Amino acid sequence: MTDKFEKLMELLKALPVDTSYEQGLIEAAAFGGEKELCLVAGTQDAAPFGLLPIKEELFKAGELPPFYVTAEYGDEFSICAANKKGETEKYRTVGDFRAYCAGRFGEISSCTVQMQYDFLKKYSLRFIIMDGMSMNYLNEVGKGCNGCVIVAEADAGALSDDYMTLCSYLSEERCIGDKVSMILNQRTMDCNDDLLAIMAASMLDRESISAFIWDTRGELAASGGVLEEAVGSIMGLKAAATDQGVLNKCCDRVTEKLAAKIKETEDEEAGYIKSKEAYGTALKNFTAMADMEKYSLSDLLEKHEKEAIRSEIHGMFLSVEAALPQLIAEVTEKSNNPKEDLRQLTGDYLSSLINEFVEKLLNEVAAEQLIPRAEAVFRDLCDRFATVMQNVELEPEDDISHALAEFLKISNINIGQYHTQLASSLSGIVGTLVKWALLDGLSELELLSFGSINFVDKLMDILEKKVSDLIDYLTPKGMYGRSLNKDIVKHLKEQDELLCGQLDENILPRLYDYLKQEYAKLTGVYEKQLKDKQEYYGKLQQDAARMIASLQRNEQAVKAMRSAA
Amino acid sequence: MQYKYTGKNWLNGDKAFVFSGLFDYIQQTKEKLSRPLSIPEYATAQEAERIKEISEKTQADPYFQREAYAEMAKNMGYSSLRTVSYGEYPALYDVCIFASQKLIGVNPVIYLYTSKNPGSAYNAAASDYMDRVWIYISDQLVKERGMMKDEEICFLVGHELGHAQCHHITIASSGKDSSDDEYSADRAGMLACTKLIMEKNPEMAAPEAIKLALLYSVSALHKIRIGMTNGLNNTSWEKYSYDDVHSLIDGVFEGASKLALTKTSHPLPAHRIMAMVHFSESELMYRCLGLDPEKYQHLTTDVQLNRSMSHLLKDN
Numbered sequence A: 001m002t003d004k005f006e007k008l009m010e011l012l013k014a015l016p017v018d019t020s021y022e023q024g025l026i027e028a029a030a031f032g033g034e035k036e037l038c039l040v041a042g043t044q045d046a047a048p049f050g051l052l053p054i055k056e057e058l059f060k061a062g063e064l065p066p067f068y069v070t071a072e073y074g075d076e077f078s079i080c081a082a083n084k085k086g087e088t089e090k091y092r093t094v095g096d097f098r099a100y101c102a103g104r105f106g107e108i109s110s111c112t113v114q115m116q117y118d119f120l121k122k123y124s125l126r127f128i129i130m131d132g133m134s135m136n137y138l139n140e141v142g143k144g145c146n147g148c149v150i151v152a153e154a155d156a157g158a159l160s161d162d163y164m165t166l167c168s169y170l171s172e173e174r175c176i177g178d179k180v181s182m183i184l185n186q187r188t189m190d191c192n193d194d195l196l197a198i199m200a201a202s203m204l205d206r207e208s209i210s211a212f213i214w215d216t217r218g219e220l221a222a223s224g225g226v227l228e229e230a231v232g233s234i235m236g237l238k239a240a241a242t243d244q245g246v247l248n249k250c251c252d253r254v255t256e257k258l259a260a261k262i263k264e265t266e267d268e269e270a271g272y273i274k275s276k277e278a279y280g281t282a283l284k285n286f287t288a289m290a291d292m293e294k295y296s297l298s299d300l301l302e303k304h305e306k307e308a309i310r311s312e313i314h315g316m317f318l319s320v321e322a323a324l325p326q327l328i329a330e331v332t333e334k335s336n337n338p339k340e341d342l343r344q345l346t347g348d349y350l351s352s353l354i355n356e357f358v359e360k361l362l363n364e365v366a367a368e369q370l371i372p373r374a375e376a377v378f379r380d381l382c383d384r385f386a387t388v389m390q391n392v393e394l395e396p397e398d399d400i401s402h403a404l405a406e407f408l409k410i411s412n413i414n415i416g417q418y419h420t421q422l423a424s425s426l427s428g429i430v431g432t433l434v435k436w437a438l439l440d441g442l443s444e445l446e447l448l449s450f451g452s453i454n455f456v457d458k459l460m461d462i463l464e465k466k467v468s469d470l471i472d473y474l475t476p477k478g479m480y481g482r483s484l485n486k487d488i489v490k491h492l493k494e495q496d497e498l499l500c501g502q503l504d505e506n507i508l509p510r511l512y513d514y515l516k517q518e519y520a521k522l523t524g525v526y527e528k529q530l531k532d533k534q535e536y537y538g539k540l541q542q543d544a545a546r547m548i549a550s551l552q553r554n555e556q557a558v559k560a561m562r563s564a565a
Numbered sequence B: 001m002q003y004k005y006t007g008k009n010w011l012n013g014d015k016a017f018v019f020s021g022l023f024d025y026i027q028q029t030k031e032k033l034s035r036p037l038s039i040p041e042y043a044t045a046q047e048a049e050r051i052k053e054i055s056e057k058t059q060a061d062p063y064f065q066r067e068a069y070a071e072m073a074k075n076m077g078y079s080s081l082r083t084v085s086y087g088e089y090p091a092l093y094d095v096c097i098f099a100s101q102k103l104i105g106v107n108p109v110i111y112l113y114t115s116k117n118p119g120s121a122y123n124a125a126a127s128d129y130m131d132r133v134w135i136y137i138s139d140q141l142v143k144e145r146g147m148m149k150d151e152e153i154c155f156l157v158g159h160e161l162g163h164a165q166c167h168h169i170t171i172a173s174s175g176k177d178s179s180d181d182e183y184s185a186d187r188a189g190m191l192a193c194t195k196l197i198m199e200k201n202p203e204m205a206a207p208e209a210i211k212l213a214l215l216y217s218v219s220a221l222h223k224i225r226i227g228m229t230n231g232l233n234n235t236s237w238e239k240y241s242y243d244d245v246h247s248l249i250d251g252v253f254e255g256a257s258k259l260a261l262t263k264t265s266h267p268l269p270a271h272r273i274m275a276m277v278h279f280s281e282s283e284l285m286y287r288c289l290g291l292d293p294e295k296y297q298h299l300t301t302d303v304q305l306n307r308s309m310s311h312l313l314k315d316n
Helices: A001-012 A021-032 A096-109 A118-122 A135-141 A160-176 A193-204 A218-235 A242-297 A302-332 A340-393 A401-407 A415-443 A457-469 A479-562 B022-034 B045-060 B062-074 B088-101 B150-165 B168-173 B181-200 B206-230 B242-250 B267-282 B283-288 B302-313
Strands: A036-040 A068-073 A077-085 A088-091 A108-115 A124-129 A146-153 A180-186 A208-213 B002-005 B018-019 B109-113 B125-127 B134-138
Touching: A001 A479, A021 A242, A021 B062, A068 A118, A068 A479, A077 A096, A088 A096, A088 B062, A096 A108, A096 B018, A118 A218, A124 A135, A135 A160, A146 B283, A180 A193, A193 A208, A193 B062, A208 A218, A208 B302, A218 B002, A242 A479, A302 A340, A302 A479, A302 B022, A302 B045, A340 A415, A340 B018, A340 B022, A340 B150, B018 B022, B018 B125, B018 B283, B022 B045, B022 B062, B022 B109, B045 B062, B045 B168, B045 B181, B045 B302, B062 B125, B062 B150, B088 B109, B088 B150, B088 B181, B088 B206, B125 B150, B134 B150, B150 B168, B150 B206, B168 B181, B206 B242, B206 B267, B206 B302, B242 B267, B267 B283, B267 B302
Parallel strands: A036 A124, A036 A146, A068 A108, A146 A180, A180 A208, B109 B134
Antiparallel strands: A068 A124, A077 A088, A077 A108, B002 B018, B125 B134
16 A cells, blocks of 8 residues: 555544545555456346356346356366355366355355356456445455456436446446446447437446446347457556556545535534523522521411411410429328429429420421422422423423422432421421520520529529529428429429420421521422533533534544645 | 420320329339449449449448439539530541440530549549439540540540449449559440441451550550649650550569559559450450451460459459
């Protein structure tokens, strides 16, 4: 292969477009055959094998051997068939060949006919049956050939697509050195010979061609002469600079392919830029909308509902106050050591009761009011955002299930259980929040000297201290119980006010903060999805830009190779 | 007699609030307080004996524990006590919840306190009563930049929870000598730290995780000593080297026989490190982690572990 062809092949193999045809073209053009070889191409109906000087027909009408047949000179007549494993079988007559091979043409990869025909001493012939053959295959079988004889049926209307394609291919690309001849196979006597010659010339688009009119009504032996003349005239021509033509043709075809690919990639890049910008806009809009909506989570309870909560707490304290004498009386009656029991654990009891009450109350408020309203805020946000997505010509996410599913991934539950899970999560935290809220509020209050550390324990300790101060162990049980009751009631009233104060200052704000945290997690997941999409298209755009730059460099290289020649 | 409250807007119908009566509450509480004290699996043999003795007292007098707790609460004396929420120190919050859940099985109430005294500024505490747990951590440990890793905090918190779980508050109020109770608490800390490492690194093999936990446990103590020595905000923690900790661990058994037992509130650091090393190589450690010791090699048996502990506690 010449240096130019080698460089071009190396370049073609590295290109990101399909160059298999062009590579085949170069290989075929660059092949240096050891002997003169001429292609004889035609359809089965055109009877190209009939041009061989053998008495019997090598192939019957309608048979399409899927292999090429080479005719070359031999001391005696033989037909050698090779299978795909490279094993060969040799036959002495056409009859034998047909008898053993006619039923298994599919196993044969090539067939060589040797005959004592002086013409074949000078030029081997390779017979190709067209019938829908691809140009890539033609390149392969035509490697090393020095010309082509086309055998065509010359009757009116008999010039098929195969011939048109073949002629165009040979005239424009393969045998651009004018090494093509046509044998027109005339069946009827009425055709004008000159006209047929003009037709052949115009098909091959050349100034001069060799056109031979072969009348099949004649003896088969005469056909050999027609072929001999056709091939002889090709071989007699001076060699044209086919290499340059092939190179130019390859470069032109590849340049077109690269240009088309560049255009395609530029269109893709434009699409990616558009999508990236759209997602960027969508993200900005969503973040702005989410931020605005978050404020509505700052106070989800109506004024009357907050009043109702305070009212429930008051109600509970009043009811404890009312029940206290009986509760204490039961202890004084039933306990073995009522004074000690009351001193030790009354405060504990009341603090546990109040704690549990507040926790249950707020859990119910959260489940019935806070969570559904927080969810509604989020769903409303997503519904409105779907409109925003459409406005920037983006398909909205299927629904918000993806965001919610991502959010709940750690919990390993499905989207159907989302409401239950969120309610459960919030419920689990409410109790702790209540305690913490109360503690935080209380830490700012002046604590008693023994350093109470817990609202509930504060009550416990207050009672213990007060009761310790007041207890007179000599006091009869009943009086003791009544004194205790009086002190407890006084402190209960203080704690009632304290607790209700903490509701607005601390407890509800912390609950709202928690809801905002959960909301932020949900919206954060959604924002991440949008951002991921934006980055995804950004990356695709960068890849496309790099591809375009690379294709342009390739295009320049191919053009340079054509010019350099 | 029960207490019942039916609300107007909530807690009504079948959701009405019901609570036990005072007498029933007292009976139930006394019954709980009278139960034998639980003995954590990791407790040293001496610790286990002490807990059993005190348990006899608490079973006889249900208010014994409560008195101990009330006494502790009175003497707490922390200033600027405030709760820690997730948003404020999420890593600290997570570590505290994790350690408490893994060791005791409840969520704690977590407090930060402020102290200018290095002795308490680089410290922590924990208390428990009934089903409640409180953890107190000096804010110096989280404010001093770069000082403590999560694993080291986990050891500290676990250590304090170990005190709570081994009923040291109750035991202390009984006046019993428990100067060696730090060893049990250190074991609790190591277990919490190991579990955290295993949680973060599920692919890590148990022996490797335990070794790493030993490193962080010792380094936690080492850093506290350094902080106390240098004073508040006087240490460049970015220059802290874990190579020093490795040297501490590797060299702890040299001259060990010459170390005297201390009668102060805490054993000598070298003794504590020795005890932690012994524990890390024991079948008991693996059992406490829920692993089958038979699947691992060269572990010391309970008898061998107790013997090594008794050497540490023997007065030279």
